[in-house]
Amino acid sequence: MIADETLTVDGARIHYRTAGDGRPVVLLHGGIIDAAHVSWPPVVDRLTPEHRVVAPDLLGYGESELAEDTYSIPRHAEIVAGLLDSLDCGPVTLVGLSLGGGVAIQLALDRPDLVETLVPIDPFGLGRDLPNGRLSLLLARVQVCNRLAIAAFRRSRRLTRASLDGIVHDLDALPEAAVDAVYEEVQRPTAGAAFRRFRDAEVTRHGYRTTFTDRYGDVGVPTRLLHGAHDELFPVDWAERAADAIPGAELHVLDDCAHWAPRENPDAVASHVESAVSGR
Template sequence: MSYDPIDHDFERGLNNRRSILGDAWVERSLSNANSFNADFQNLITRFAWNEIWGRPGLEQKTRRAIVLSITIALGRWEEFDLHVRAALLGDPSNRLTPDELKEVLIQSAIYAGVPAANTAFTHAMVILREVGPQIGYVLEPLAPATVAHPGIGLEGRSSGKPALHYTVRAPRNGKAPRHTVVLSHALGCDLTMWDELANLLAGDCRVITYDHRGHGSSEAPPGMYDMASLADDAAVLLRDLDTGPVVWVGLSMGGMVGQELTLRHPTLVSALVLANTTSSYPEAAREMWQQRIATVQAQGVETIGDAVMGRYFTEEFRGGHGATVARFRRRVVSTDAVGYVGCCHAVGNVDTTARLGAISVPTLVIAGELDQGTPIAMSQTLANGIPGAQLAVLKDASHLSCIEQPQAFCQAVRTFISNL
C-alpha cells in the first residue's frame, strides 16, 4: 500500500480558490497562516473550495452569484467585498460583468430585503470606483426616471395619427447597435408576442416593438384600414425614432406590413424577415375575411376566439400548452373590435404579389410546416418573387411559429441577421 504525501483534496481546493479569488489574495491568505488559524485555512480549502466549488453541477459564475446573494442576506460585508472584487477581476471564464453584478444585487432586494440590497450597492460602488479603470467601466451620472426595464424597453407613443405604442430596447452590451431591428406582430396580438426574441436580439441590437393601430395600447381609428396605411404608420414611427434603415421582422400581418413598407418607403428597410405571411389571398380566402368582419361586427371578437386559436396553434400545442393558448386567446378577444375589423380588412385585401420583384433587400421567408392560415405555398410565392430570398420551413409549427417553436424561430432569425 503506497502513501501519497500530496493531499489531493487540499490541492484541488487550493486550485479552485486561486481560480475564483486570484493568486494574489490566496498568497496573502496563505502567508498569514499561523499556528492558530492554519487548521481553519486547511478546512475551508478542502471543504468549501474542493467539496463545494469543485462540484461540476453549477457553473462558477453561478456559484459566484450564490455567494454574493448569501453574504448580502447575512450582512457578511467583509466576505461580500472580497467576492465582489474577485467577481469583477477574476478569470474571464467565470467573472461577472458590472451589469451581471447589478442584477444579483437587484434580485437580492426582493429575497433579502431592500436595506440589505442598499448596503450591497454602497459597498459595490466603492469597489467599482476602485477597479473600474482595470475593467474599462466608468460610473456615470444617470437619472433614475430615465431608465427602463431592460426586458421591456423604454416605452413611448409615435407622433402620427393614430398614435402607436412602442418600446425600444437598447443593446445590453453598451456598444453601438449592430442593427436596429423592428418586430411587427400578428393580427389580434400585441408587442408582447415578441418578448423572447426581442430580449435575445437586444444583446447587441437596438430592438423596437410596437402595437399596430387598433391593437394593444395604440389608437384605434374608425373605419376600414388598408395595408398602405399600416405601412405609413410604421414609417412615421421609424422616422420619429430616427432609426435609419432597419431589419424588419414581421409575422402574419406584420410581414404584410413589412412588404408594403419596403415598397413604399424603401430607404427605411435594410432587410426583411417575413414569417407566416402572404402577398395575397385567393378569392375564397378573401371571402372568409369578409365573413370574419361581419361576425365580429355583429357579435364581437369573443365569438371568434376559439376558431382563431385553432388556426394559430396546432392541436398538439393547444393540448400541451393550455396556459399559453389561453393568454393569446385573452389578447385576441380583448382587442378593440373597431381596430380588429379594420385590420381584418387590410389583411384580407393584401396584394403585393405583382410588386415583389421590386423588393431588393436581403429577405428571409419563414413558413410553418403545419400553418393553415398561410400555407407553405404562400411562403414559396414570396421566396420566388423576391430576388435572392431564402425560405426556411419550421417543423411542427402552425401560424404563430415564434411561439410554438421559439428556439427554431430565434435561430433562423439570428443566423439571418448575423450574415447581413
C-alpha cells in the same frame, strides 16, 4: 430591461416596447387578438443581448390608439414608417408576422431606405384567395360574429386556449404563457376592433385587396421568408412562389410550426433573425 414608450405618429398615439443595444431589429405582430407583448416576448428575450429591439403595437392594437382611420396594409406601413423616422433607427432588420408580415413587405416596397433586411413570417399578401372562401367574406361583412367570439373568450380562458388550435401545430405543446398573453389581451375593451376595421379595408368579394404577387420583383432588400409547414391560413406554396420571384430571397419552412412561429418555436425564429442581421 424592456421599456414601454409612446409616440404620436400622424396624429395617432403609438405604443412600442424597446430593449437592448446593437443593430436594430423591428418586430411587427399579427392581427385578430395580438400585440407586441402577445407574440414577441420569447423572441425579444433571445435577441436583446446583441440587438436593439423595437416592437410596436400596430395602429389600434394593444396599447396603441384605436384611431378613426383606414386599417389597410398600406396605412399600417405608413404608420410604422413614421415611427421609424421618429426614432431615427433605420435601416433595420424588419420582421413581421402574418398581418405584420404584409406590413413589413409593404414598407420594404414603399420605403426601402428604412429596411436593411426583410424577414416575413407566414405573411399576409402572398395571395388573393380568402382562406375559407365565401365564409371569410361573410364573416368580414357580418362583424357581429367576431364580437360574439371575443365576448366568449373574455369569459373563458379555456375557450381562448381552444381558439389557438387553428394557428398552432401542437396546442398541447404551446406554453401557457402564450395562452395567458392572449387571454389578457382579449380583456381589453377595444380587442378585435382593429382587426374588424382591417377586414373592412382588405376583404373584398374578389379576395384580399392587397397582394404583392405582381410586385415581387420590386423587392430590393435581402429577404428571408419563414413559414410554418402546417399553416392552414396561408399555404406554404404561396411562400414558395414568393421566394422564387423575390430577387435573391430565401425560404425556410419550419416543420414544427403552423401560423404562430414566434410562440411555437422562438429559438428558430430568433436564430433566423440573427442570421438575417448578420447576412449569414
